Amino acid sequence: KKNVLIIGAGGVAQVVAHKCAQNNDVLGDIHIASRTLAKCQAMAQSVREKNSLKVPGTVEAHQLDALDVAATKALIEKTGAQIVINVGSPFLNMAVMSACIETGAAYIDTAIHEDPAKVCETPPWYANYEWKRRAECEKAGVTAILGAGFDPGxxxxxxxxxxxxxxxxxxxxxxxxxxxxxxxxxxxxxxxxxxxxxxxxxxxxxxxxxxxxxxxxxxxxxxxxxxxxxxxxxxxxxxxxxxxxxxxxxxxxxxxxxxxxxxxxxxxxxxxxxxxxxxxxxxxxxxxxxxxxxxxxxxxxxxxxxxxxxxxxxxxxxxxxxxxxxxxxxxxxxxxxxxxxxxxxxxSQGISYTAGVPAVAAAMLIAGGEWDVGTMANVEDLPPRPFLAVLDRIGLPTWxxxxxxxxxxxxxxxxxx
Ligand code: NDP
The missing domain is CATH 3.30.360.10 (Dihydrodipicolinate Reductase; domain 2)
Structure with a gap:
């Protein structure tokens, strides 16, 4: 089992929290963190109300500004999270990745990093930020799976x-x-x-x-x-x-x-x-x-x-x-x-669902070892069949x-x- 820290409390995070709970026999304790504590508490409450937990376990809410790397590191250490699912805004990726590299926790996101000062990012998208940090992940032996939503993912x-x-x-x-x-x-x-x-x-x-x-x-x-x-x-x-x-x-x-x-x-x-x-x-x-x-x-x-x-x-x-x-x-x-x-x-609506479920499937494959590659990977770098098998079981079949x-x-x- 690997404990999970979910960053963000929006529509996608809501799906991630429920799906982690439904699979907490593989995933362990669930922690939810964003700037607004009340949103995280409401998500934890909805997980309890819908009886989503598969086996008895912990779902806890935390207040966090994820741009503060030291605070994110401290929360990863306090919660014992071994997997961080970053489904906050796309401005957070680099800060959250830093906290993962420094603590050794695995990192998952669902969209490329964006600089809030730019109107929109131009190609080569992954090479602008994420891929520049591949060597750091490799050196630290940290699994970082990029873009594990539906599209990308x-x-x-x-x-x-x-x-x-x-x-x-x-x-x-x-x-x-x-x-x-x-x-x-x-x-x-x-x-x-x-x-x-x-x-x-x-x-x-x-x-x-x-x-x-x-x-x-x-x-x-x-x-x-x-x-x-x-x-x-x-x-x-x-x-x-x-x-x-x-x-x-x-x-x-x-x-x-x-x-x-x-x-x-x-x-x-x-x-x-x-x-x-x-x-x-x-x-x-x-x-x-x-x-x-x-x-x-x-x-x-x-x-x-x-x-x-x-x-x-x-x-x-x-x-x-x-x-x-x-x-x-x-x-x-x-x-x-x-x-x-x-x-x-x-x-949540279907679009948040299709984005959130794959991130949880990726976490399950890290916990199970198949995708725990100890370096940075995009989804197409990894074996697709175990991923599509988990998705078929947890709500997104492939046709x-x-x-x-x-x-x-x-x-x-x-x-x-
Ligand atoms: P929302 O805008 O609904 O939620 C974003 C969350 O990020 C908010 O809850 C906000 O928390 C939190 N947040 C923002 N800044 C910080 C911060 N500094 N520290 C901590 N938390 C912060 O987004 P969605 O749920 O719709 O989407 C989440 C991610 O998923 C996005 O990156 C989006 O691009 C991606 N996505 C990917 C898809 C795919 O298929 N690959 C499809 C759909 C979305 P608070 O309000 O508490 O501040």
Whole structure:
């Protein structure tokens, strides 16, 4: 058993806390820490109320500013945490990683580090911060698993599975992320609007013909006919895993497509063109200084408040093209998740669910040894089958579509943690 410290108390952390509890026979004591103690206490309480603990055990809340490395180190030591799951804001990664390297605790996150002073990070994403610290992790023998959410995360494992089991040569991977759910509000973001809009206000980067290609947001549209969610429109978007998958697996074309409806794009475009997504303060006639984006955030629904009414499904997967036995091949490896089912089980919407469950699967594989590699790794550096086996068991099964054939993949012969 390995004790876990969860950093952050948002939608993803809520899922992580419940899933750690459901697997505390492998994972031991659970500690939850963020700046706001009350949020951590509410999460611990919800774990108790839903009877999520598999075996009797500890769930404790702590107040922590995770940018304070000494305080994070002290909390890791006090709680005896051997695994830290960082699902706080993306500004915390480097500080939390430092605390892990100094204490020897394993580190897991679900998104690349971002500098709050920048509008958005540009490629090469992992090489900007994380990969610079690989030698330090290796020297300290610290396991640091980067980007272990759904995308990045599970989609990286799908890419590795395709390379290992389905192709002799992979030429293209299109990662497709469609949320066909509905929250019933006029306009809302599924995550913190400040973080969410950052993803779409900058330039769009994809890896094509083995080089970075630049586009504008909402410039390149592609429509798909996907399992369960059906016909879906999506736009080329930049995403962390385009970098790591292209580099670590040597694939010449990796693109990321995010689904957006026309209504979302209209509202977003109006907000952006009016300057309401700006992080630069403006002065009103009355002499008040306000940051437009903060005002937009204040009037939009709190993303956590969407979960109880969310219905519908998500479909996220990798469309992989290449060659097998001298013939062209194309497969879609994907998962479908249900918003309402996620809410009933762990109190969060489906997108937080798909991000949080994989981070716990990664923790279980560290506890079980399969992924306790004692160095820094992206998900595609690690064996995918044990990961997909755990995910199948704890709520995120993997499906494969090839031509007319659709099947749920069976990884039960993979080692179990
Ligand atoms: P939220 O914005 O809901 O939560 C972020 C949490 O971080 C808050 O609870 C906040 O705590 C905490 N936090 C911020 N600053 C500090 C600090 N200095 N010290 C301690 N805690 C701090 O985010 P989500 O739950 O939606 O997302 C969490 C992470 O997961 C993000 O990095 C996001 O990018 C990533 N993600 C990854 C996905 C994937 O598939 N790979 C998909 C979705 C999200 P408090 O309020 O108490 O200050």
């Amino acid at each position: 599970v989609v990286n494992a799908y890419a590795k599975l395709a390379v290992d089991d389905y192709f002799d040569r992979v030429d293209e991977i299109d990662i497709i992320d469609i949320n066909a759910g509905s929250h019933g509000r006029y306009f809302a973001t599924n995550f913190d609007p400040e973080i969410n809009f950052r993803e779409f206000t900058g330039r769009v980067w994809s890896w094509q013909d083995s080089k970075w290609t630049e586009n504008k947001m909402f410039e390149v549209r592609k429509d798909w006919d996907l399992p369960v969610v059906g016909k879906s429109q999506s736009y080329l978007t930049g995403h962390d895993e385009v970098h790591s998958i292209s580099q670590r697996l040597g694939i010449p074309n990796v693109r990321f497509w995010m689904g957006f409806g026309d209504h979302y794009i209209n509202v977003f475009t109006v907000l952006k063109n009016l300057g309401l997504l700006s992080e630069h303060p403006v002065r009103t006639a009355e002499g008040l200084e306000v940051v437009p984006l903060k005002v937009v955030k204040a009037v939009l629904p709190d993303p956590a408040s969407l979960a109880p009414d969310y219905t519908g499904k998500t479909c996220i997967g990798d469309l992989v093209k290449g060659v097998k036995d001298g013939k062209p091949r194309e497969v879609l490896i994907y998962n479908v998740a249900d918003h309402k089912q996620a809410y009933d089980e762990v109190g 494969l579509r090839e031509g007319e054939r659709e099947e749920r993949l069976d990884f039960s012969d993979s080692a179990r943690p």
